[in-house]
Amino acid sequence: MSNLSLQLTTKEKEELHLAKTLLENPGIAMKITNVLGSPIQQGMGFLPKNWNEKLSEITTNALLKAADTAIFTLKKEHKNKASQNLLHKISAGATGAMGGVFGIAGLAIELPITTTIILRSVADIARSNGESINEIETKLACLEVFALGGDKVDESTLESGYYATRTFLSNSMSQATKYVTEQGIINEGAPIFLNIISKIAKKFGVQVTEKTIAQSVPIIGAAGGAVINTVFISHFQDMAQGHFIIRKLERKYNQGTIKALYHKI
Secondary structure, three states: OOHHHHHOOHHHHHHHHHHHHHHOOOOHHHHHHHHHOOOHHHHHHHOOOOHHHHHHHHHHHHHHHHHHHHHOOOOOOOOOOOOOHHHHHHHHHHHHHHHHHHHHHHHHHHHHHHHHHHHHHHHHHHHHOOOOOOOHHHHHHHHHHHHOOOOOOEOOOOEOHHHHHHHHHHHHHHHHHHHHHHHOOOOOOOHHHHHHHHHHHHHHHHHHHHHHHHHOOOOOHHHHHHHHHHHHHHHHHHHHHHHHHHHHHHHHOOHHHHHHHHHHO
């Protein structure tokens, strides 16, 4: 790779390769298609005409509720403890079964619950990688996971989808961290926080759209809904694992070094 890689141990090089494999893997649509055995586009015809507008509102509300429930009220520390991925998958699958029964009509109820479960799982993965969930930077990094996945290389910067997304969010993240550091509190209704949620919701909305299209097919039912939600949470668990491996390596070395090595893989 380069002399930069000599700084990393063999285990760390393996972790970096794993992180890139996870972060740059196929998006939700491809994964759901592979599981269902048919393209999810067949569900497009079952969506109401104004679904896109409504979906944007539901997605933003889901992130706001999840943030409040899953991380901003989370106090306990269990750093480096193994994450409970399977338990969270089972919970998300049960919620997806409900979504499969009611289809798009139940999305406003199902998505906030699913998003909260996913965010709990993301926070769990963050802690297992040595992050302190009590720190505002970690809380924001957990939310950042919902913006990851599904993007291609940014043609203008030649950055990977992962680092391009982090660049897209970096200014808002820095401002929010500074705000909380100075004020000593985080106000979920503050414009600076709502700005971050809005940016993440745009990215997360792409993944939710694909999940919704798949669940809109009448024959999906409860079993199909459970499978789709399991794929959905698995995707974000992968994003979280890759993201927090990168952050762990960046803490030890620096972002510039890890970013350069990431792009050389």
